[in-house]
Amino acid sequence: MFPLPHSNTADMTLDAVLTQLGQHPTVDGLVTVGSTGQSSFTPSSDYDILVVLAEMPVPLQVGITYIDHRLTDLLFATTTHVEQILAAQVAIDGDAWEGRIARWLTTGQVVFDRHGRVRQAQAKVRGSNWIRPLESIDAYGAWIGVNFNLLHTRRLMQSDDPVHVHAAELRMSLYGVVSILLSYFRIRKLVWEGDKAAIRYLMVHDLPYFQLLQQFLRESDPHRKLAAYERIAAATLAPIGTLWSGEPTVLWNDMLPASWEMLEQSLAFWEALFQSHEK
Numbered sequence: 106m107f108p109l110p111h112s113n114t115a116d117m118t119l120d121a122v123l124t125q126l127g128q129h130p131t132v133d134g135l136v137t138v139g140s141t142g143q144s145s146f147t148p149s150s151d152y153d154i155l156v157v158l159a160e161m162p163v164p165l166q167v168g169i170t171y172i173d174h175r176l177t178d179l180l181f182a183t184t185t186h187v188e189q190i191l192a193a194q195v196a197i198d199g200d201a202w203e204g205r206i207a208r209w210l211t212t213g214q215v216v217f218d219r220h221g222r223v224r225q226a227q228a229k230v231r232g233s234n235w236i237r238p239l240e241s242i243d244a245y246g247a248w249i250g251v252n253f254n255l256l257h258t259r260r261l262m263q264s265d266d267p268v269h270v271h272a273a274e275l276r277m278s279l280y281g282v283v284s285i286l287l288s289y290f291r292i293r294k295l296v297w298e299g300d301k302a303a304i305r306y307l308m309v310h311d312l313p314y315f316q317l318l319q320q321f322l323r324e325s326d327p328h329r330k331l332a333a334y335e336r337i338a339a340a341t342l343a344p345i346g347t348l349w350s351g352e353p354t355v356l357w358n359d360m361l362p363a364s365w366e367m368l369e370q371s372l373a374f375w376e377a378l379f380q381s382h383e384k
Contacts, residue, residue, distance in 0.1 A: 112171040119152060122172050126156065127217040133157045133184050134223035136213040139299075143214075152177040155209050157223055159184050166202065182206045190226045196237040199296070207236055208296070244345050245363035247288035251338050252349045254280045262331050274327050277334050282322065285334075285341045289314070292344050314340055 114122050119141075126132050134157035140146045141153050152172050161183050168179040186206050190197065197204045210227040218224050229235060258281065261273035290297045297303065307315035317340055321333040339348050349355070356371035357363050 114177075115171040115174055118173050123154075123216055127219075131159050131162075132217070133159045133219045134187070134215065135217040136209060136215050136223065136227075138180065138209045138213040141214075151175060153180065154178070155180040155182060155206070155213060157182045157184060157187060180206075180209065184222065187222050187226045190235070191222065191229060193235060197235055199236045204236055211236075243362040244292045244294075245365065245368070246357075247284075247291045248342055248346050249355065249357055249363055250284050251288050251342055252355075254284050255335065255338050255348065258331065258334065262327065270327055274330065277321075277330055281334055281338075285337055286318070289341045292342065 117125075123135055123137075126135055134155075136155040136157070138153035138155055140150045152175055154177065156179060158181065161181070165181040167181070170177050170179060182202075186203055189203050190207055190210070193203075197207050199205070199208065207226075207230045210223070211230050213227075215224050215227055254276065258273050258276050261269045261276065264270065286303065287297060290303065295306070304315070307318065314337070317333070317337040321330065321337050324330040324333050335348065342348065354372060354375060355368065356375055357368065361367070
């Protein structure tokens with residue numbers, strides 16, 4: 106196994122790290138993101154740093170290290186990404202890497218900008234809505250995903266095989282919680298800004314949902330956990346639909362945004378395969 110070295114920045118202050126990075130000719134810009142350098146920064150906060158490079162010697166996007174003995178998330182972009190944001194004529198896809206960079210620029214603090222292009226890009230994305238409107242987000246895909254995971258969890262819980270029951274618990278803890286929480290924000294056309302931001306939002310704007318989430322996470326009995334899973338899944342989907350009932354047929358394409366029209370067409374195609382055709 107490759108031995109991971111002790112972080113060479115662990116004993117350095119954040120200011121010292123930013124200063125040294127800014128002295129390297131490959132570094133074109135540095136942006137502190139999230140609570141880094143903000144009034145919301147606490148002893149348990151991590152550092153988040155976007156590093157803009159003139160050239161990328163290895164294909165990097167993210168990483169972790171330690172600065173001043175504090176866990177640090179590293180985000181990497183290139184000058185080309187910045188130029189693409191500056192050259193954009195239409196709103197940028199928020200799920201693309203350029204869209205994520207644009208969001209970080211919108212809320213981040215530029216602490217180093219060798220050629221001034223990073224601040225220009227920041228001024229652009231702050232000055233108007235250059236990130237694709239959330240109305241185009243695939244809400245029906247979230248509706249399908251939540252129901253899909255719930256159906257398979259129910260199937261596993263109906264088994265007398267302890268392996269199946271354990272698999273259902275694992276499914277709820279892995280796919281279930283990720284699916285319902287991300288889908289909650291997607292369906293409501295809210296930008297996902299991370300787990301802490303999500304918790305803060307729920308505690309202020311939807312306390313009943315936050316309480317359902319806590320009940321689901323803390324329940325240890327698998328059958329009661331399934332019941333809690335069903336309740337929070339229903340609450341997640343409430344703005345656009347309900348949980349599937351009975352024994353439905355639903356067909357979709359994971360590579361395309363879902364829509365009600367697409368679902369109707371797919372179902373009609375499936376049913377047509379069972380119609381008799383006389384020669």
